[in-house]
Each structure stands twice: as C-alpha cells, then as structure tokens.
Amino acid sequence: MKFFLLDVSIAMAGILMLVQSLPAQESQPEKPKQFIYVLRLVSRLHADANWTEEDKKALQRDFVRFQEAIKTGQLILAGRTSESGDKTFGIAIFQAKEEAAARKFMEEDPTVAGGLMTAELHPFTVALERKNP
Numbered sequence: 001m002k003f004f005l006l007d008v009s010i011a012m013a014g015i016l017m018l019v020q021s022l023p024a025q026e027s028q029p030e031k032p033k034q035f036i037y038v039l040r041l042v043s044r045l046h047a048d049a050n051w052t053e054e055d056k057k058a059l060q061r062d063f064v065r066f067q068e069a070i071k072t073g074q075l076i077l078a079g080r081t082s083e084s085g086d087k088t089f090g091i092a093i094f095q096a097k098e099e100a101a102a103r104k105f106m107e108e109d110p111t112v113a114g115g116l117m118t119a120e121l122h123p124f125t126v127a128l129e130r131k132n133p
Helices: 002-021 053-072 099-107
Strands: 033-041 075-080 090-096 117-123
Touching (some): 033 099, 053 075, 099 117
Antiparallel strands (some): 033 090, 033 117
C-alpha cells in the first residue's frame, strides 16, 4: 500500500509539473450575448390611412438595416405578427457584445428613432433553432 501511495504521489507531481510547464492558453473571446426587442406601433399608425410617405420610408430603411444586420450575422431573426391595430407587434432577435450596444442597436432602429414604434429590450437566449436544409 505504501508503494501504491508513493506511485500515485509521484504521478500527481509529474502531472502538476507538466501542466505548469504548458504555455498559457489564450483566453477565448467572450461570445456575443443575445437580445430581443419588441416593437409596437404608436397608436396613430393603427389605421393604414394614417401612414405618411415619411413613415413608409422609415419602415423601408428599417428593413434594409435588418437585411444588412442579417448579412453581418448580428441579426438572428426579425418579424411581426399578422394581426392588425393595437394587437400587432414585431420582434428582433440579435447579438450584441453587451447591453449598452444592444440598446444602441435598438434605439437606432429607424422606426424607433422616427417615433413610429416603441421598443422594449430584453436579454434573450435562443434555446432551439431549426437549421435550414
């Protein structure tokens, strides 16, 4: 039993020396965090007749911005409900380094900055995702 304990002690010391002699590994960069923001139309836009040309242009800028964010990998998905009036809402699920960057992304949304929609930010985690074939 003495020899067994001595052998184990020597082996442990050898492993410890080996691990200590290995070069330090670079720390992995922190993964971006995921966020969701919920968009809701301001009440004046619940009726289609109230949309101005400028409102429609802001919505188009928003769509182009989301297309670019998809290309860069920042935006995971965006969409809206098919209901009308005050029941409709949209979401954007995206990645950002930190909450401040996520808030900036949300606040720079042309529909939010232009006053067409209100937005509410939440930390989010995609748990399951269907892979496209």
